[in-house]
Amino acid sequence: MKxxxxxxxxxxxxxxxxxxxxxxxxxxxxxxLASHCMEDIDIDFTKRVKKGDIMVAEKNFGxxxxxxxxxxxxxxxxxxxxxxxxxxxxxxxxxxNIGLPILECEAASKxxxxxxxxxxxxxxxxxTDITTGKTYQAEPFPPFxxxxxxxxxxxxxxxxx
Amino acid sequence: MGMTMxxxxxxxxADLDSVKAGQLIEAKLDMVLGNDITSPVAINVFNDGGATQxxxxxxxxxxxxHFTPNKDIKAAExxxxxxxxxxxxxxxxxxxxGQMGIEHALLPEKGLVGPGSLxxxxxxxxxxxxxxxxFSTGVGSTDMAAGMISGxxxxxxxxxxxxxxxxxxxxxxSGKDVILHIIGMIGVDGALYxxxxxxxxxxxxxxxxxxxxxxxxxxxxxxKNGIFPVDDITREYTNGRFKGEAKEYCxxxxxxxxxxxxxxxxxxxxxxxFPHLPENARTVDExxxxxxxxxxxxxxxxxxxxxxxxxxxxxxxxxxxxxxGVRCIVIPATQSVYLQAMREGLLxxxxxxxxxxxxxxxxPCLGGYMGILAKGERAVTTTNRxxxxxxxxxxxxxxLASPAVAAASAVTGYITDPAALKE
Numbered sequence: 001m002k003x004x005x006x007x008x009x010x011x012x013x014x015x016x017x018x019x020x021x022x023x024x025x026x027x028x029x030x031x032x033l034a035s036h037c038m039e040d041i042d043i044d045f046t047k048r049v050k051k052g053d054i055m056v057a058e059k060n061f062g063x064x065x066x067x068x069x070x071x072x073x074x075x076x077x078x079x080x081x082x083x084x085x086x087x088x089x090x091x092x093x094x095x096x097n098i099g100l101p102i103l104e105c106e107a108a109s110k111x112x113x114x115x116x117x118x119x120x121x122x123x124x125x126x127x128t129d130i131t132t133g134k135t136y137q138a139e140p141f142p143p144f145x146x147x148x149x150x151x152x153x154x155x156x157x158x159x160x161x
Numbered sequence: 162m163g164m165t166m167x168x169x170x171x172x173x174x175a176d177l178d179s180v181k182a183g184q185l186i187e188a189k190l191d192m193v194l195g196n197d198i199t200s201p202v203a204i205n206v207f208n209d210g211g212a213t214q215x216x217x218x219x220x221x222x223x224x225x226x227h228f229t230p231n232k233d234i235k236a237a238e239x240x241x242x243x244x245x246x247x248x249x250x251x252x253x254x255x256x257x258x259g260q261m262g263i264e265h266a267l268l269p270e271k272g273l274v275g276p277g278s279l280x281x282x283x284x285x286x287x288x289x290x291x292x293x294x295x296f297s298t299g300v301g302s303t304d305m306a307a308g309m310i311s312g313x314x315x316x317x318x319x320x321x322x323x324x325x326x327x328x329x330x331x332x333x334x335s336g337k338d339v340i341l342h343i344i345g346m347i348g349v350d351g352a353l354y355x356x357x358x359x360x361x362x363x364x365x366x367x368x369x370x371x372x373x374x375x376x377x378x379x380x381x382x383x384x385k386n387g388i389f390p391v392d393d394i395t396r397e398y399t400n401g402r403f404k405g406e407a408k409e410y411c412x413x414x415x416x417x418x419x420x421x422x423x424x425x426x427x428x429x430x431x432x433x434x435f436p437h438l439p440e441n442a443r444t445v446d447e448x449x450x451x452x453x454x455x456x457x458x459x460x461x462x463x464x465x466x467x468x469x470x471x472x473x474x475x476x477x478x479x480x481x482x483x484x485x486g487v488r489c490i491v492i493p494a495t496q497s498v499y500l501q502a503m504r505e506g507l508l509x510x511x512x513x514x515x516x517x518x519x520x521x522x523x524x525p526c527l528g529g530y531m532g533i534l535a536k537g538e539r540a541v542t543t544t545n546r547x548x549x550x551x552x553x554x555x556x557x558x559x560x561l562a563s564p565a566v567a568a569a570s571a572v573t574g575y576i577t578d579p580a581a582l583k584e
Contacts, residue, residue, distance in 0.1 A: 013349055013438060017548040022527035025198045026228060026235035028205060040550040060350040060383060064546060065527070066285040068202050068301035089354050089385055090285055094301035144185045144315070155210035158307045 001122045003080035003101065004130075005053035008038075008045060009114035014057050015064035016091065020073040022065075033069050034076035051078040054120065056112045058084065062091025068098060075100040081120050083127060083138070085109040096145055097154040103127065105138035163413025165321040166388050167356040170296035170410055174279040182320035182417070190220065191405060192274055193308040194282030196264055196523075197225040197236070200243045202302035203283055207246075207309060215250050216312030222254035222273055222282075223247055224264040227523040229257075232530040262495025262521040265289040265377060265463035270495055275399045276391045277408030281305070281314050286463050286545065288379045291388035292372035293395055294409060298386045319385045321356040322347075323418040326363035328427035333579045335473065336371030337465055337543065337563035340378040341432040343424065345442025353383035355419065358412060360390055363426040369398040370469040377464045378545050381439040431578055433541070434561035437549045445566065445578035453560060457540040458483075458571035459552075461492025461519075462526045465543035465564050468498050474568035475507040477579055478514040484574030489516035490525060490532045516571065528552045534559075541570045 018040045020033055027033065038045040055074065061084035062070060071094045074082065082095070085106040095102045101122055108127045112118060116131040125138040141149065151157040164172065164179060172180040174188035195203050200223050215221055223243055228236035240257070247255035254273060261267065265286050268274050276294035280287065283305035290297035300314065308314050324343065344351070357379045359372075367375070372389050379387025389395070391409040399407060430444035460466075460474045471493060483489045491511045493499035499521065502508050508518050525532030526544040534540055534553030539560065542552070547559035560576060569579040 015546075015548045017527070017546070017551050021550055022198075022529055025527075025529075026233060026239060028202045028239070040555045060353065063349060063383065064285065064548060066199065066283055066287075066299040066301050068199070068283075068303060071301075072202075086350065086353060088350070088383060090299050090301060090380075093304060097301060097303035097307075142185065154303050154307050155206055155310075158311050159210050159212070 002119060003052060003054065004119040005080055006050065007112055007114055007116045007118050008049065008053060008055050009112070010057040012058045013060045013063055016062055016067050016070040017064055019062065019070040020067065025067060025069055030072055030076040033073040037073040037077040046077060049077050049079065052080045053078060054118050055079050055082045056109055058109050059086045061087050063088035066090045068094045071095045071098055071100045083108050096148055099153050103138035105136050108136035108138065162417055163415035165356060165416045166358055166390065166410050166412040167296050167321060167386055168318055170277060170279055171316060171318055180318045182318055184318045185315060186318060187313050187315050188279055190281055190308050190312055190314055191278040192220055192222060192280040193305060194222045194264060194268065194280065194284065194287060195305050196227050196284055197229060197240050197243060198227045199283035199302045199305060201239045203305040203309065204242060204246045206303050206306035210306065210310070212310045215309045218251050219253045220312065221252050221309055222268060223252055224256045224267055225258065225261050226263050226521065227527065228529050229261065229522060230520065260496065262498070263463045263466055263523055266467055266494035266498065269293060269373065270497060272402040272404045275403030275405055275407050276395060277410060278405060281308055285380045286377050288384065288386050289373050289377040289463060291376040291379065291386050292369065293399055294389060294391035296386055296388065299380060319354060319356045320419050321358050322352050323421040324357060324359045325361040325421065325423045326359060326426055327361050327423060328363050328425045329366050330426040330429060333431050333565045334426065334429050335563045335565065336367060336374035338429050338432045339426065340375045341434050341439065341442045341561060342429055344378065344382050344439045345432065346422070347382055349381060349438050349440045350383040352379065355384055357382065357384045357387040359387065364389065364392065366426065368469060369394055370467040373467065374464050378439070381545060431563060431566050433566060433576055434547055436547050436558040436560065439547060439561060448576055451575050453539065453576040454574060455487060455541050455570055455576065456538040457532060457534065458487060458489045458567045459525050459532055459540060459542035459544060460564050460567050461494060462523065462544040463494065464545045466492055466494030466498065468501050470543065470564040471498065471502045471507050474564040475510040477565055477568040477582065478516065478572065479510050481514055481572045483515035483571045487571055487574050489571040490519060491516050492519045493521060495521055525552060541567050541576055543567050
């Protein structure tokens with residue numbers, strides 16, 4: 001599986017309150033959540049984002065609340081993959097559980113810039129910055145998590161047993 | 162190699178003799194929690210997955226606390242969806258307006274979690290119950306749905322960081338000052354993916370509410386859980402209250418910790434986290450007397466809405482008035498705390514001082530309702546997060562503090578050391 005798109009770049013500690021502010025948590029509609037994604041730190045994100053685009057941030061991405069609405073909003077906005085140097089743990093779990101691909105790679109998170117065209121190979125964990133020509137190797141998922149992804153998410157994994 | 166307290170609870174629930182950090186396990190759950198925001202998403206996942214029954218209707222708790230009493234039509238619809246699910250599956254621990262309180266104050270109070278429990282909750286502050294010697298952690302709605310179906314969850318066994326608390330804290334030092342000090346020291350990802358295990362002879366000076374507050378904010382350091390050993394203070398709280406079978410676990414002497422911090426509680430000063438991260442901690446001595454003017458003070462939440470929190474605030478507000486231009490909002494965390502505060506005359510103190518007292522709700526903490534900030538406004542609050550836009554407008558500011566500091570600040574209109582108030 002591969003993804004390719006334009007990069008939207010953020011810094012450290014992007015919290016779930018800015019990914020999707022709590023004032024919009026009175027709905028679980030994916031498209032409605034997506035329409036407010038990132039608006040408190042990047043008001044134009046929803047206008048700029050195109051299907052397949054890639055989000056790149058630095059450390060502790062997704063810190064704060066357990067709201068699954070956060071990865072749902074990102075995924076429903078069209079983002080195909082999030083790359084960060086580290087993820088907050090609940091966000092990490094939630095992303096795997098709902099099928100939003102995420103990769104931890106410190107070098108990529110530091111060097112890739114906003115607007116770069118980037119491709120990601122999820123099978124190998126190789127990230128390619130097409131704009132600069134540089135490649136990066138992300139940490140692959142442990143086999144247990146790969147099996148959840150292969151089953152199409154946690155619920156399918158649980159109900160399959 | 163020995164195990165930490167957290168690792169022992171995980172091993173016991175995975176039917177394993179031992180586990181080690183990094184190991185992936187599947188463990189049986191004693192309690193699965195959701196609220197009015199996260200449960201609707203979990204119910205959708207539950208239904209879409211074709212599930213037709215829950216694993217145990219006594220081991221699921223659903224608490225309508227975030228946007229209740231319903232703040233708008235959409236919030237009302239979300240609660241209605243959860244109510245229908247709870248009725249259909251006969252969920253025994255469904256708490257609606259009238260019985261509900263803020264979930265992380267309510268579950269310990271109702272005896273639904275206790276020593277040795279393994280609990281997941283679709284709310285990040287589920288880590289609160291570590292104060293009672295439980296392994297408890299926040300997850301998302303899909304994990305909640307899977308837990309409701311299977312009674313199990315997968316975990317990566319965490320490594321741990323040890324915090325040795327020594328000495329006796331001075332008068333105005335509470336659990337909130339301890340945890341804000343720690344987060345200021347290690348940062349918002351200082352314990353990422355790890356357990357924070359607390360120990361030391363200073364624990365005997367921390368009451369159960371202080372411990373619940375400290376464990377509550379473990380997530381603000383990125384931790385998977387925070388946990389306290391079980392002692393007489395824990396037993397006094399859980400005996401006769403906890404409905405399950407209490408099991409006490411102790412870390413092995415040779416348990417491995419990635420780091421160890423020694424914190425002398427006697428040296429701590431009232432601590433405030435400045436915008437926009439809980440790690441931006443400063444003591445009151447580092448804040449000028451009229452440096453931070455406030456528009457609002459909030460005393461409540463799953464962090465600091467318990468009876469000893471309200472007592473600390475009332476002690477300061479007794480016979481004093483909320484400063485002109487400050488809105489002071491007091492929110493007892495549960496009906497039982499509310500009633501107790503009423504019987505002790507605390508509510509009278511707050512109202513006479515010019516504060517308002519609300520029914521239990523998470524409302525203002527996450528910018529839901531009941532105290533939203535306008536552009537440029539500042540609040541001092543006993544809640545747990547001060548992210549951009551957390552309590553309202555994206556250009557508003559949130560300062561995290563203890564109930565004593567919040568009450569003293571409400572009185573002066575500026576962030577204030579409670580000890581500096583004139584008699």
